[in-house]
Structure formats: C-alpha cells, structure tokens
Amino acid sequence: MTDHEEKTMNAAPSLTPERLADVESIRQLTHAYSWAVDNSDLGALMDVFTDDAEWDTSAFGMGVVRGQADIRAFFATLIQNTTSRCHLALNHRIDVEGDDATATVYLHAFVLNPDGRRDESVGYYADTYVRGQHGWKISRRAAHALLEPPPAPVQSS
Template identity: 30%
Template structure:
C-alpha cells in the first residue's frame, strides 16, 4: 500500500472504531451492562452528565443507583463526527435519549432528551477509550401520561430473556448475558 492509501485506511479505521465505541456506550446503558460501560473509559476517565460530574469509577455506582428507577432507556445516535490527532481524538455525537418508567405520568421518569456527547478519546493498547465525556442536553420533552401499553410484537427486556443475549450466545458459542448491572 502507498502511504496515502495507508493514511486513508487508518483514517477510516479510527473513525469506525470511535463510532463503535459511542454505540457500545449506548448499548451498555440501555442493557444496563455497567461492567461493559466501565471498560469503555480510561481508568482515569471522567463523565459530566446531568446530575453527575466526576470520575467514571463513581459514575458507574451512581448509575447502579439510578437505573432501577427506570423501566427502560433507548439511546439513538444521529450525527457523529470524529477528529483524530495521532492517539487522541475529539468526537461529537448527537443522540436522542428516551427514558420510561412507572408511574408513566411522572415527568422526571418519562421523557425524551436531545443530547450531544462531546468526547475526548485516547487510543490505548486495547483500542479507543473515553478519557472525558460531556453529555450536553440540548432539549427535553416529557412523555408523562402518554402510556406504554402496546400489544403484539416482541417485548424488550433488560434481562437475559432479551433476544440479543440468546443470539449472541449462539453465535459466540458461549454465554453472552453480562453480569447484572443493577443490584
């Protein structure tokens, strides 16, 4: 490969790995796989979130206390840009974060938020990791009182009965369900 081809390939691979990291964060939150979440940060990682500001080693326990109050979440990544400079990068990812819980008329538990994740990332021996993240809230709207009862379809679950874990276990040939994220 010529130098420019190698540079282009490195450029593409870095961006795809960073995009996967952002998506892995969303999956870890939505499936309450908080051990996997911790692995996405550097050991000295920091998170600035609504209601939390500090080291990731305190962020994960904070989430363990918060997540049992929610029936579910869904984080959907939209626009994503990454600027790589050697072994450091800055990524900006727009997301829509949906939260729901019982009682479904509580606006503190039932809302949709538009956020931007602004990440300072570093390349480590195990891949790209989040050194520092800012979850910047752009907007929020309550869904309180909108209800959740739908009939038909496959019901989502944060537990081992979710179809994701059975499929991953079959493809991997080993159990895939993570250790419980909520205690």
C-alpha cells in the first residue's frame, strides 16, 4: 500500500460543514470525469483537470501523460478507439487538508470496442486534488488494476 493509500484509508476527519462541502464537491468532480469520458465530451473532461495534471494508466498498459494537451490527446484516442464507455466511480475515501485533497475511488468500467467485444476493468483511482480559483480539480490521477486488465484501447508512447 502506498503512503497516499494508507493516509486516505486511515483518515478520521472531523465532519464540519465546510469539510462535508469539500468532500461532496470532490465526489461530484469524479462523477463529472466519468460522465465526460462516457459521453465523449473532451471540453467537459478537461474542466476536471489542472493545466499541469498527470494521468497515469500504466497499470492498464497505457502509460503516463502530463498536461492538458497530452491528456486531451489520450482521451481523444480512447474515444476514437472505442464505441462506448461506462465508468462507475464508487467507495470514495476522501481526505481534505486545506486546499489539497487525496482520495481513493474504486472504478468499474466497461468499454465496447468497434469489433463488438466488451471489456471490463475493475480497480481504483489514487487521486490528488487542488482547490483553485475555479474550485476543485484533479492534479494527479493514477488508475490501479484490482483484476487483470483487458487489452489497452490506447497504446502508450
């Protein structure tokens, strides 16, 4: 278990109204991510990431990309290489410290490929968030597989 995961899993936060609002905002951000990917909305998807964000899918054979331009290109390829997608984000464990936050978010994703094959992924995201002028954003998201992942729809560069 990484330090991030242990810290998130062992967090015992006080439940102030401000903290509850932050946690809900972050939870909604993870749902906005899923909705944007599943609906092929690259503009909405880029709204959830910081300009210098890192997206790590190396556990799924798709490498690491950094910055909005490369993240956008990654997801444009994913959308092009799949017919449809369905991402479920669940069991959020969120730790907020001021304008920074971390979370572990389970994922269950289905992808329909152009050849009709349906792939399924089960794992979790290890997330880092920052609060800025426009609210909470993902600054780093690393996807980790809990079950053997299917073939990668995006080839790492």
